[in-house]
Amino acid sequence: MRIMMIGSGYVGLVSGVCFADFGHDVTCMDKDEGKIAALKAGEIPIYEPGLAALVQDNVKAGRLSFTTDLKAGVAEADVVFIAVGTPSRRGDGHADLSYVHAAAREIAQAVTGFTVVVTKSTVPVGTGDEVERIIRETNPDADIAVVSNPEFLREGAAIEDFKRPDRIVLGLDDERAREVMSEVYRPLYLNQAPILFTSRRTSELIKYAANAFLAMKITYINEIADLCEKVGANVQEVARGIGLDGRIGSKFLHAGPGYGGSCFPKDTLALVKTAQDHDSPMRLIEATVAINDNRKRAMARKVISALNGDVRDKRIAILGLTFKPNTDDMRDSPAISIIQALQDHGARISAYDPEGMENARKVIDNVTYAEGPYEAAEGVDAVVIVTEWNQFRALDLGRLKTLVRRPVLVDLRNIYRRDEVTRHGFSYTNVGQGAAPSES
Numbered sequence: 001m002r003i004m005m006i007g008s009g010y011v012g013l014v015s016g017v018c019f020a021d022f023g024h025d026v027t028c029m030d031k032d033e034g035k036i037a038a039l040k041a042g043e044i045p046i047y048e049p050g051l052a053a054l055v056q057d058n059v060k061a062g063r064l065s066f067t068t069d070l071k072a073g074v075a076e077a078d079v080v081f082i083a084v085g086t087p088s089r090r091g092d093g094h095a096d097l098s099y100v101h102a103a104a105r106e107i108a109q110a111v112t113g114f115t116v117v118v119t120k121s122t123v124p125v126g127t128g129d130e131v132e133r134i135i136r137e138t139n140p141d142a143d144i145a146v147v148s149n150p151e152f153l154r155e156g157a158a159i160e161d162f163k164r165p166d167r168i169v170l171g172l173d174d175e176r177a178r179e180v181m182s183e184v185y186r187p188l189y190l191n192q193a194p195i196l197f198t199s200r201r202t203s204e205l206i207k208y209a210a211n212a213f214l215a216m217k218i219t220y221i222n223e224i225a226d227l228c229e230k231v232g233a234n235v236q237e238v239a240r241g242i243g244l245d246g247r248i249g250s251k252f253l254h255a256g257p258g259y260g261g262s263c264f265p266k267d268t269l270a271l272v273k274t275a276q277d278h279d280s281p282m283r284l285i286e287a288t289v290a291i292n293d294n295r296k297r298a299m300a301r302k303v304i305s306a307l308n309g310d311v312r313d314k315r316i317a318i319l320g321l322t323f324k325p326n327t328d329d330m331r332d333s334p335a336i337s338i339i340q341a342l343q344d345h346g347a348r349i350s351a352y353d354p355e356g357m358e359n360a361r362k363v364i365d366n367v368t369y370a371e372g373p374y375e376a377a378e379g380v381d382a383v384v385i386v387t388e389w390n391q392f393r394a395l396d397l398g399r400l401k402t403l404v405r406r407p408v409l410v411d412l413r414n415i416y417r418r419d420e421v422t423r424h425g426f427s428y429t430n431v432g433q434g435a436a437p438s439e440s
C-alpha cells in the first residue's frame with residue numbers, strides 16, 4: 001500500500017513509521033520545512049523511545065520518506081491519513097478543525113484514482129462527514145471514501161501501543177475502503193488484534209469516550225486520595241483493592257498531581273462542548289475538568305504546608321517537569337501550574353528533568369535548571385517529585401540529605417515508601433496517605 005501521512009507531528013510520525021515497518025510505502029508530509037529538513041537529516045523532533053532507530057531503519061530500507069509536497073504524495077497514494085493538529089480553539093474549548101478542513105481541500109485538488117481518506121487526528125463527531133463534503137464540493141470527480149481511524153497511542157509507549165494495540169477502530173461504510181483498511185492493518189490482523197468496524201460517527205465518539213473515561217478514572221482516584229488523607233487510609237491500597245475487581249481494572253488508578261498532556265485536557269473539554277451543543281450535557285466530564293484544574297494548584301498548597309505554610313524566599317527543587325515520564329512534552333503539565341503557584345507565594349525554584357528542560361524553558365520563567373537531581377537539590381528547603389521518571393525512583397537519599405538545606409521530600413507520584421524516606425531523616429509528604437490515628 002502507498003500511504004501518505006499529512007502532518008508529521010506526534011501521531012503522524014509514529015503512525016507513519018510503524019506503517020512503513022509493516023512493509024508499506026509511506027511518505028510523511030508536513031508544511032513545516034524545518035521539520036521535514038530535520039527529518040531528512042535523521043533528526044527526530046520529539047523524544048519517543050525507539051522512534052529514532054525505527055525511522056532510520058525504514059528510511060534505509062526505502063519504505064519511508066519525508067516531503068513538504070502534499071500534491072505529489074496524495075496523487076500517488078492509495079490511502080491518505082489526516083494527522084494534523086486539532087488544538088483547543090481559543091476561548092471556547094471546541095476542537096479547532098481549521099487544519100483538518102484545509103487538508104481536506106488540498107487532498108481534493110490532488111487526488112487521483114480511488115483513494116481512501118482517513119482521519120487519524122482526534123476529531124469531534126461529524127468531522128468525517130464534513131471532510132467528505134469538502135472533498136466532494138471541491139472536486140466532484142474525486143473517487144474517495146472517508147474513514148475514521150482514531151489512534152490510542154500513549155506518549156512514551158507509542159510504538160509498543162501501535163504494534164500491540166488493544167484494538168483498532170475503523171469507522172466506515174464503504175466496502176472498498178474496508179478492503180483497503182484491512183490490508184493496511186493486515187500485519188496486526190494476523191496478530192489477532194481486535195478490529196472493530198463501526199459507523200464513522202461511532203468511531204469518532206469512541207476516541208473521546210475512551211479518553212474522557214480514563215481522565216475521569218484518574219480524577220476519581222485523585223478524589224479518593226484526598227479522602228484517604230482525611231480519614232487515615234492509603235490510596236495505593238484502595239486502588240489495588242478496587243483494581244483487582246475485573247470490572248474496574250487496575251490501570252489508570254495512580255493518584256497524583258492531576259492529568260496533563262496534549263490529549264486528556266483538550267479532549268475532555270471538546271467532549272463537554274459537543275455534548276452541550278447537542279443538549280446532552282456530560283456532567284461527569286464537566287466535573288472531571290473542573291476538579292483536575294483545581295488539583296494542580298492544590299498540589300502547590302500541599303508543598304507549602306509541608307514547609308509549615310510559608311515558602312517566601314524558600315528554595316524548592318522540582319524533579320520532573322514533563323506531564324509524564326519518557327516524553328519531552330510539557331503541554332498542560334501539572335509542573336507548570338505547581339511552579340507558578342509556588343512562585344506566586346515567593347518561592348525560588350530549581351528544576352531538573354531528563355528530557356523536558358528545553359521545552360520547559362519556553363513555558364516557565366525564572367527557574368534555575370540543573371544538570372541532575374542532586375544539583376537541583378543543593379541548598380533547597382524542599383525537594384518535590386512531580387514526574388515519576390525512573391531516575392527519581394532510586395535516589396541516593398543519604399547523599400540528598402547532605403545536599404539540601406532542609407530535609408523535606410514531597411512525593412506527588414507516590415514512588416517512595418514513607419519508612420525508607422523518614423529513615424534518612426526527611427519529612428515525607430505524598431498523595432493519599434493519611435496518618436493512622438496511632439501515628440498522629
Ligand code: UGA
Nearest residue numbers: 151152153154155218252253254256259260261263323324
Ligand atoms: C492518552 C491515552 O492514554 C492514549 O490512549 C491516547 O491515544 C492519547 O491520550 C491520545 O489521545 O493521543 P497520553 O496523553 O500520552 O495518552 O498519556 P497517558 O499515559 O494517558 O497519561 C495522561 C496523564 O494522566 C498524565 O499526566 C499521567 O501522569 C496521568 N495519569 C495517568 C495519572 O495521573 N494516573 C494514572 O493512573 C495514569
